[in-house]
Amino acid sequence: MTTTNNPLLVTKGLTKRFGGLVAVNDVNLSVSEGQLHCLIGPNGAGKSTFFKCLTGQFKSSAGIVTLEGKEVQGLQTYEIVQRGVGIKTQTPSLFDGLSVQENISLSALRNQASRQVVETLEEMLELFQITHLTRREVGQLAHGQRQLVELAAVLAAKPKLVLLDEPAAGMTGDDRIRLIQTLRDLAGRTTFIVVEHDMQFIGDIATGVTVFNRGRVFAEGSFDEIVARSDVQEIYLGKEVDVAA
């Protein structure tokens, strides 16, 4: 599969309010099949809240979210996952007392037969080059390795859409290069939405970028277009920008 114009995930007027605070304000976003799309923005821009609205961890206050044309807002997180969404959280969330093998297998076990689970496990271990960690307890691994294991576990369920919240956070050089290579390899076959701060990382992976500021979509375009915009640079540097403009 390569990038197509078929929208896989669409949000229309998605809004999330916490009392008087509007954390996500009328966000319209469309991500096509096979696209690797990044969400960026300064701290408090509403990226993570938007992410949690997509995954069902937060119930949106208004607006709709469609996956393959079907509305998914209001569904429980596990139901959204069952419809083909993979979710990687900001801080690695794994079964720390279990082995790498069990962490990945448990993901595949949901929608695959036993024989296929074994094949998927081997495929993921090779893809992320973590075969040497197979029997290691996840709680004993370094942060970067845990990030890779979580990503492997998410992909083991063969999701159509993968939502990654800061996947490169805390990664060292080699692990980071491995992650970039893997995402590049998978792009086109799987659709990714990545929330990330690191502009260099985004430049290495993204085909499309959406900039969030104060809960709204501030700018959209290719990575080169976005970094060339002075107003985007200003919000990242903390200068005031007229959002309404």
Add this chain to the structure above:
Amino acid sequence: MNRTFVNYLGPAIAVGSGILTLIFAPLILGFYEIFQLTQYVILAIFAVSMAYIWGFGGILSFGHAAVFGLGGYAYAVLAINMDSSLLAFVLAIGTCGLFSLILGYFIFYGRLNDVYLGVVTLVVALILWKLINHTSGPGYVIGDARLGGFNGIPSIPVLELPWHGGAALDPIQMFRWFLGGLIAVYVALKLLIQSKFGRIAIATKENELRATLLGYDVRQYKLLVFVIGGSIGGMAGAMWATYQTFVDPNMFSLEVSAKVLIWVMVGGVGTLLGPIAGVVLLQALSIKLGETAFINNQIVLGMILMSLVLVFPKGLLPSMELLVTRFFDRSAAQGQGVSG
């Protein structure tokens, strides 16, 4: 030595020992010892039910006595009113399963966290204890069974099995059937833990958020673990009722809820054999200390419990497993050194 082999060695030895005990113990031991062993077997089944929900489902119930008492009372009332005590026994287990299903539904689908779960289960057990204590009046009768309040229900029919000619089980038969029940429960739970369901249940215990993010409905798995544990706990209660031919409200008491937690904690959370060892060790110790009149056995028992928890914080069985694994690993390393 292969670690997988070591992992299977313990359960195989345990099941083998259980079967040998079932066959030979009545031939070697006297009536009193068999009677005493039957008590350990029943309490071991109760401890295993707690060990399962706590160690393999992450459900720490402070009121597990609720199902023990309910199983006992359900069997008592049903056996007094029905012709078949076997059917009463089965229905008593079903009653506890249904009770756990209803209570668990409100706990897990109400998304109560661990602290509230502990409080709710404790309060439910105490309410039942209080409620049954207040049923001493002549009006508290179910069919032919008078609940009897704090005096309990005496003269409960002993379990009758059709393949024993419909006669009530004698103490030797009871010992054999109940020990067979313990072995069956142990093997069934062991297989369940290794099944897809069991692996996912362990995953939900490890990290609820990750299990949800992998597409599993955590509530459903926790509820099912709670129902299975509750049914087995209820079975132990029904066995207790037929063993004693008597039930009283103390089956619901805080002491029973606390004891089962202690057995599991001392034996090792996350194991099924550990709590069985915990029951035998602590009950035998309790009886021995009770025989001596010149020391306060409660204080001594308390000190022993504290020492055990401090010396073996993970429990007796996990500590022993660690020792055995280290021993085999060291032997293997030495073997390689010699051959190298």
